[in-house]
């Protein structure tokens with residue numbers, strides 16, 4: 001065991017410090033590196049191995065136990081190539097003059113010490129800078145907080161929970177806090193030789209992130225901009241809501257981010273990334289900041305499929321994407337009254353999930369970020385004495401070993417899956433269940449994967465003709481809210497020979513959820529809606545021209561053909577009635593479109609019924625099979641992902657055969673368990689031992705009243721039969 005003693009640490013620290021001898025960091029020339037031809041930082045960020053030092057928990061907060069030498073030593077043992085240092089969390093962790101509160105136990109400058117040790121060890125440093133992430137403890141006597149906090153209409157400050165330690169005022173980005181953030185960023189950038197600036201935000205609240213701020217600063221700014229007061233959120237008109245949200249998103253949050261990005265470019269140009277875990281969260285406007293930055297991070301995902309999806313969605317933007325390898329702080333805490341109580345931050349609590357998480361991140365081509373330092377900081381032994389430490393190192397070692405190859409590879413999507421983020425933000429259809437809306441785009445992606453078709457999710461608001469041109473087929477799963485321009489891009493994509501599949505309420509509304517008189521894409525679908533709202537009815541079937549009955553989504557749009565050809569009917573068995581066309585297809589210009597009047601991809605995501613998978617496969621086969629890049633028989637839990645360069649094809653196989661499923665009642669498939677070793681107590685030496693199902697005879701050495709058996713394979717059920725006489 002590599003037990004780290006305090007003496008070891010001190011020795012390492014003094015050696016490293018002696019080696020460092022940095023000039024004044026900041027605008028200093030780059031330090032000569034032992035390694036030849038070190039890649040540029042802009043190149044490096046595409047595939048890093050980062051260890052996070054998180055400061056919302058120990059060893060930074062509430063007590064400040066952090067030791068730079070120990071942190072750098074742990075990063076090296078895990079084979080990270082960089083460390084993320086928290087310039088601030090609820091407190092600042094360097095002697096700042098920005099006005100940000102400093103941790104009361106701060107001594108000296110651990111930030112400077114960390115940067116120097118990292119540089120000496122050949123590690124890069126990423127500065128974590130909170131961007132109006134809540135930090136003001138609501139029990140604090142700091143008189144400035146009353147001015148900086150977000151306010152309800154009655155003037156009461158908004159508060160939020162976070163990690164279970166305290167309650168915090170939410171900050172308003174229009175208050176003088178804006179200047180504190182600007183100063184904090186400038187200090188970090190100019191006083192520390194960091195390689196990357198990473199922003200957590202911009203936030204405008206957390207628990208109350210969607211509540212309008214009525215503070216005097218917002219009131220003054222809104223009055224100046226629009227000549228009126230901040231609107232009352234209750235019963236707000238769509239027009240007022242649109243105006244407020246656009247102002248908040250573009251002029252307040254992203255406006256400040258842009259200004260800060262430009263300041264960094266002019267002052268000391270380093271890559272800028274930010275936390276965009278909210279990319280698909282309703283009305284979290286930093287989701288629209290991607291064009292301002294060089295890249296962003298998705299934190300964790302509930303399943304490997306979700307992770308792969310998120311990473312590809314990130315990469316469709318053309319930006320660098322990073323992700324946690326680890327489940328971060330997301331443990332099951334169902335029985336906790338306060339859900340902000342996360343359990344454990346400073347314990348190596350991960351499981352084999354970590355390996356699958358790492359493999360998924362590597363397969364997707366994302367940068368790896370391990371959360372974090374805290375898991376090993378307090379442990380008595382070196383990180384490698386713990387399972388999760390060994391797993392992190394294994395992931396990082398593998399990533400490093402194949403670094404050159406991995407950096408050249410890109411995904412190879414045949415299909416683009418449009419993700420309706422405008423629908424998430426704005427759609428209020430009577431039958432729209434926002435919590436379950438991701439089932440449409442995830443279902444589309446998974447159903448394609450299950451039929452060996454590679455796809456790439458992309459964002460509605462980032463759609464361009466160039467992006468669409470990359471795909472042989474564009475799949476639009478229930479994107480209710482589309483702009484006229486987006487409809488026109490899809491229309492001309494099909495007219496020029498593209499293939500389109502759209503489902504359910506696609507294009508029933510404009511980008512802000514205002515219902516249209518007909519589908520925005522009615523001419524392309526060759527179909528019109530009878531009502532913009534679907535109906536719900538149990539026990540529906542989709543009848544195909546071949547006479548098959550396929551379980552239909554119990555929520556269907558009622559449509560009539562309008563230039564297209566009817567593809568099957570929806571049959572209501574309980575009423576012995578036909579509801580109408582289940583879909584249409586249409587030759588349009590040089591291309592082809594299929595419209596399906598239901599959300600069968602969501603039903604697949606929710607049920608995993610094989611009949612949906614195979615029906616879908618039949619629908620897609622004539623369109624896509626001729627150009628597919630691989631074929632793999634469907635197996636539950638197995639996901640293939642193709643990455644390729646000019647010279648290499650790399651087909652990743654991810655086996656998610658663990659025991660976690662985020663959906664409550666999908667139809668399950670089961671994988672065999674192999675090599676089940678067991679001992680059975682027997683009264684006497686048995687005559688024979690065999691398996692009841694397969695009939696296989698097993699060898700079973702008898703030893704003092706016990707036999708030992710290895711069952712080679714159990715698929716759902718097997719039984720060991722011991723015949724004694």
Ligand SMILES: [Zn+2]
Nearest residue numbers: 172213215218
């Ligand atoms: Zn405000």
